[in-house]
Structure formats: structure tokens, C-alpha cells
Amino acid sequence: MSLVARLGARVGELTIDVDLNTAGGTLVLVGPNGAGKTSLLSLLLGALPAERGRLSIGDTLLFDSEQGVDLPVERRRIGYVPQDHALFPQLTVRDNLAFAVQSASAPMHRVDGALRDFGLEALAHRRPRSLSGGEKQRVALARALSVDPRALLLDEPLAALDVPARAEVRAFLAQTLRDRGLPSIVVTHDPTDALALGQRVAVLEAGRVSQQGIWDELAAAPATRFVEQFVAAASGRV
């Protein structure tokens, strides 16, 4: 299953006009600061209004300006993990998951299932403030996946972590994304993370996709100077 998006919108000063395809796996979205990466995630989620285009996940149509289809955020069922994880500070780990499961009207045994799958049982009664960055990331991921989303969007999932935690969480995240086989988009500014997390890359520059493909394609014929530098940085660090 793939997430296929062809969307256009004005977000503040920026015009976003993109054509994206997760092609059955994880698409890594990279680009310079201010390219519109986070705004693009908001468009996909339905939190910002798209003006034109079409968005589908598998056979499900979420947005189509011509047919007048525009599902609200609540009905798109796209999982989202923002950079700061957005865990509810007043709720325990377990209650964070329970809130999601209840909101989705899903069976409550999903909560225990997700706690088990993500190794969070020992942390179930802790509050987010007492968790490490890596633990928060795991809770956020477990919570997003506990409601069985159609797709998953991760915004800079490793940016908030310190160096020792980063490698461990990166490996865990890459494994999870592979195991779930869910159409996913991971935004990152870090070449090492980008290379580890997905086979396919889309480069966003000034609201447009300047190049999209697998790593080798980008390396063989970089379309812009940014792509060239990013691929070089990624391969240089392997």
C-alpha cells in the first residue's frame, strides 16, 4: 500500500506544490530549513487546508479537490509523531495510549498489546516528564501505531535525542518501520538518519520536490546542489 499525494497550497509566504509517492514503504523527506517540510505534513494530516490536488492511501481517497472530497483530520487516520513527541504531560504512559485507543473507538486490549510490543510495560505508570528522550520516542510511536493508522508521519524523530540514544532509537525505528510495512513519511535534516530510515527519498526545496527516488538514483544524478551535498554527506558518514 502506498500514500500518493499531489497537493498544492499556499502556506504563509510559501507555495507548496508537491507530488509524492511512498511506493510501498518509507519515504524519507529531506530539505533545507524553511522548505516547507512540516507544513507539508500538516497538509497531509488535513490540519492545513490544501487548495488543489489529490491524496490517497491505498484505495482510500482522503482529499480530491475536483471531486470535493476532503476528510477532516479525525477521519484521515494518519498517525503523526511530531518532533517533541506531544505526549500528554498529565497522563501516564498507559493513559496516553488508552486516550488514543478510546479516541479511535478501538478495543482496549490494544493498549496492552502496544505496551508489550514496544517494551513499555515497566514504564506504564510513569509520566512523560520522567522518561528519557528515547523512551518518549518509543511511547509516541507505540501510541501512534496502537490505533492502527493507514499511514505514519514522523517529524524529525531523532532530533531531540542525545548522541548515545540516537543510534539505538534509529535502529529501533528503522526496524519498526520495516516490520509494520506501513506507508510512512519521515522528515529529517540529518543525512545519517535519512539513509538509515528509508530506501526512498524526496527532496523538498522551496515548497517543491526537486528530486525523488531511491538513494542510488539521487547519488547517480543529483538534480540540485542541495541533493548533491546531502547525498555526499550521507554516504560520507556510512
Place this chain on the structure above:
Amino acid sequence: MTAQRVALALIGALLVLFLALPIVSLFASASATDVASGLRHPLVWPALRLSLTTTLITLAIVVTLGTPLSWTLSRRQGRFWQALESAIQLPVVIPPAVAGVALLLAFGRRGLFGAVLGGAGWSVTFTTTAVVMAEVFVSAPFFVQAATSAFRRIDPQLVLVSRTFGASPLRVFFRVAVPLAAPGLGAAAAMAWARALGEFGATLMFAGNLPGTTQTLPLAIYTALEADLRAAQAISMALVVVAFSLLWFVRVTLKSSLEVS
């Protein structure tokens, strides 16, 4: 340099002195017997009872209607919503006497809406209902202003993530927004309550000064002052203590909520 710092501090101290003197005099010039006999004045207890009843009803109305309004205001952008927010703040800056006239012109016997109420055989002026209406009118903007800022301090990503799970707007409001803004909402309610408790001008003009029906504590102070300064002083001391407790509560809860976020 030191001399200049001292000079600045001294100038500031003048204002502190001026603000503190009346409050200190209020407490210093009364003996315990004076306070006890003042509080036994026949005006005091009916007024206290009326003030507590009307301000608690006011608080319930303001919080019940003001919380969803503040949430909506905090989530909307654009000129219309900005204009609406400014309009709601108007009672904060207009003199209470003007509020009294405005309430009379709206709900008085010959008021815009009063004629409709009168037709239904219902007259609100000079009733306890009028006291509550005056208190709601002057205190609600304080609540809405503080509650709206409390909601604006919530991380918008928490709201967005809740919606991605499929949480309905009501669920987001009750389970995410209100719990996260709770300390700020408590402080907002305390401020609105203090304002309602001190309400004088609009109540006098719109509800009158009828003992037991519309004579709240501030009106009782005004009435007592003509005959018995000790009673006026005793009620004033009680109001200062309540107001100071509310202010202290607001500072403590707001401080802890800011530390959490």
C-alpha cells in the same frame, strides 16, 4: 551609582507607601471588640449571604459559558475573531456606572429586551437576578481573557495529535484542553470571582440597594458608612482578606502552571 539606585528605590517606595497606608489603617485602627461588634451589625450577614450566593451563581455561569467561548477564541484567527475578543473585553475598561446604564437600557422596564421580558410578566430590575446579571457582565471578561491565554499556552501539537487518533472536538475539549489549562482556568475563575465580589456601580444602578435582595457586601459597606463606620470597616476587612486570599491563590496556581509548561 549606589546613590542613584537608592534614589530609584525611594521613589518606588513612595508608591508602595501610598498603596499600603489605607489597607494598614483599615486593620490597625480597629480593636477586636470593634470588629466583633461591627460584624454583628444587622446589615452584615444578609449582605454576606447574598454576596456569596450571587457570586457563586455568577461564577458557575461565567465558567460554564466562558470556558467553551475561551477555547473557541484561542483556536481562531482572523479579523472577526480579533474584533469579537476586543468586544468581549469592553466591560473591563468601561466605568461600572456605564455598565449599569447599559444593563438598564437592555433589560430595564423600558429597555430593548426588557419590554419582551415585561410582556412575559418578568421584570429583572431590582431583583437578585439583576445582581447576578451585573456581576456576570463585569466579571466574565476577566475570566475569558485569562482563560483564553491559558488555552493559548497549550502546545498545539497535543491538540493536533489528539485529532489524528480520531478524537472528536468535544473529547479534545474535555480530555485535552481543559485538563491542560486547568491551573490557568482556576486562576481565571478566581480573578472573575474577586471582580464579582467587589462589584458595586453596575449593581447599584441596575439592581438597586435593597437589603436581603440586592444589597451585596460592597453596597452594605456604602450603606453602613452613613450610620456606623465600625460596621463598614469590619465588612471591608472581611472583603480585603477574601480578595487577598484569591489573589494569592491566583499567583500560586499560575506560577506552578507556568513551571509545568
